[in-house]
Amino acid sequence: MEKKLKENKITNYIVEVINNSKKNQLVNQLNLYGVTDSMWTRENRTLANQVKEAIENGVTMIQYREKNLSQDEKKEEAKELLDICHKKSIPFLIDDDVYLAKEIDADGVHLGQKDMSPVKARQILGADKIIGVTAKTVEQALKAQSEGANYLGCGAAFVTSTKKDTYVISHNVLKEICSKVSIPVVAIGGINEKNGMNLIGTGICGMAVVGAIFASENIAESVKKLKNITKQFMRKTKTVLTIAGSDSSGGAGIQADLKTMNANKVYGMSAITAITAQNTTGVSMINNVTPELLDAQLESIFTDIYPDSIKIGMISDKEQVRVISEKLKKYEAKNIVLDPVMVATSGANLSEDETINEAKKLLYPLATVITPNIPEAEILAEQEIKNSCDMEKAAEIIANKYGCSVLLKGGHCVNDANDFLCEISGTESKTSDDIVSKKSCKTQYQFKKNWINGDRINNQNTHGTGCTLSSAIASNLAKGYDLKNSIIHAKKYIEKAIGANLDLGEGSGPMAHFVTEL
Ligand SMILES: Nc1ncnc2c1ncn2[C@@H]1O[C@H](COP(=O)(O)OP(=O)(O)OP(=O)(O)O)[C@@H](O)[C@H]1O
Numbered sequence: 001m002e003k004k005l006k007e008n009k010i011t012n013y014i015v016e017v018i019n020n021s022k023k024n025q026l027v028n029q030l031n032l033y034g035v036t037d038s039m040w041t042r043e044n045r046t047l048a049n050q051v052k053e054a055i056e057n058g059v060t061m062i063q064y065r066e067k068n069l070s071q072d073e074k075k076e077e078a079k080e081l082l083d084i085c086h087k088k089s090i091p092f093l094i095d096d097d098v099y100l101a102k103e104i105d106a107d108g109v110h111l112g113q114k115d116m117s118p119v120k121a122r123q124i125l126g127a128d129k130i131i132g133v134t135a136k137t138v139e140q141a142l143k144a145q146s147e148g149a150n151y152l153g154c155g156a157a158f159v160t161s162t163k164k165d166t167y168v169i170s171h172n173v174l175k176e177i178c179s180k181v182s183i184p185v186v187a188i189g190g191i192n193e194k195n196g197m198n199l200i201g202t203g204i205c206g207m208a209v210v211g212a213i214f215a216s217e218n219i220a221e222s223v224k225k226l227k228n229i230t231k232q233f234m235r236k237t238k239t240v241l242t243i244a245g246s247d248s249s250g251g252a253g254i255q256a257d258l259k260t261m262n263a264n265k266v267y268g269m270s271a272i273t274a275i276t277a278q279n280t281t282g283v284s285m286i287n288n289v290t291p292e293l294l295d296a297q298l299e300s301i302f303t304d305i306y307p308d309s310i311k312i313g314m315i316s317d318k319e320q321v322r323v324i325s326e327k328l329k330k331y332e333a334k335n336i337v338l339d340p341v342m343v344a345t346s347g348a349n350l351s352e353d354e355t356i357n358e359a360k361k362l363l364y365p366l367a368t369v370i371t372p373n374i375p376e377a378e379i380l381a382e383q384e385i386k387n388s389c390d391m392e393k394a395a396e397i398i399a400n401k402y403g404c405s406v407l408l409k410g411g412h413c414v415n416d417a418n419d420f421l422c423e424i425s426g427t428e429s430k431t432s433d434d435i436v437s438k439k440s441c442k443t444q445y446q447f448k449k450n451w452i453n454g455d456r457i458n459n460q461n462t463h464g465t466g467c468t469l470s471s472a473i474a475s476n477l478a479k480g481y482d483l484k485n486s487i488i489h490a491k492k493y494i495e496k497a498i499g500a501n502l503d504l505g506e507g508s509g510p511m512a513h514f515v516t517e518l
């Protein structure tokens, strides 16, 4: 009996290893998934040549989708494309037509919601073939997985010209599907080299592309651009973008941000809003970056290395606020930590009222969390903060007002190292007692409230603590921590950085960002 049990255990382990390696192989094959469409073929642009060029430049799987040819013509063309793919060890799938896939021994089939069930297709094709299923909802995704689908195709990810009036899936639903299933997920529908970046961070392992490849005048060029996106879906190194000012002393601003990101083992990038001549005693001059140059910095980053999270610090003027908010919406930026920088520790004013007001309108609602210190929270909540109770009230007022979570930092002598997190956990529409009307409906938020306590380090050198904390939070969000744990880990980092007791400069000095034992 003992021996039998042991043999079963070993067999199960081997089966699990084989299944995992097959799944990893499929994840790689689904990375850049070309779906053919003959509407763009010409005399001198046959589908066979297009498929060859796409594969030579990085496409990792081909699906043959043909609605206009006869069955015989489809079979001939499918056999020709199958040979081209197999010569390059690229899997070749057939859209919808399970019997054609069986007849030419294709590597699998992709089934729409209205096609044959995956169970029947599996009986026809056998255990080793790839069966993909389209899913537009979590229910459809779970059902397809339970019926033996090897992967899911979810979409349309964007409005698409290939299939008019098709249902467009929200990227939040896409994220939810990826979190709920254990099989690989690709996005499909309307994807091109301009919008594909927005899919990074949703959890998909690849994207299925039609027109952006087969309608392209330069397939090689288009595939290379698409490849720069899909290689970021599964990358291990996380990237964080700081949009902030430069602090010549190196203790705050983008300098503190990039040092913090490095110490927290993420790849840091920066878009500079202002150059300040600054040291531990104050700011002697500020030169704003033009909105055009800020826009160009942001565009160059988002079109090449997609940031897994964003930290926003000092913003110079309201035009910059508009540029930043437009860019964050255009690229569906995720994990946005906004530090409402108003005054430096040295007392220097870093943001005008009109800029702050524009940021409240355009940026705060986009933020995952804002991290005001006590003076900033008094301005945002329009009330004094004298004790912990005041901190809790002010944080909730700010969260309700701007529709984002709030970390009210305890520095500046109310609580020093203990911060209060008022995290939005849901929304409910509440109507006032009078007659229901649009204007009387107000979104109320549900909150998770936590004190996140720290160990107060007895050290006056705390220049840049806010920049450092918000960058550390952004780094942790990029690595996949939830908001509360991102803050807990960030505070542990900042306490080590303060505790290293660097003593530089005449005024309140900077921290030792280079502490590595995290
Ligand atoms: N002496 C200290 N010991 C431990 N933690 C501290 C200390 N001072 C501040 N902190 C923590 O550092 C973080 C930043 O808080 P602080 O109020 O200093 O931000 P800030 O005023 O925005 O900083 P900055 O000067 O960069 O704008 C918070 O988590 C706070 O609890």
Ligand SMILES: Cc1ncc(CO)c(N)n1
Pocket: 244, 245, 246, 247, 252, 253, 254, 276, 278, 313, 314, 341, 343, 344, 345, 350, 463, 464, 465, 466, 467
């Ligand atoms: C450039 C810059 N950004 C933010 C702060 C906040 O400390 C600072 N002192 N300088």
Ligand SMILES: [Mg+2]
Pocket: 339, 340, 341, 342, 373, 466, 467
């Ligand atoms: Mg601050």
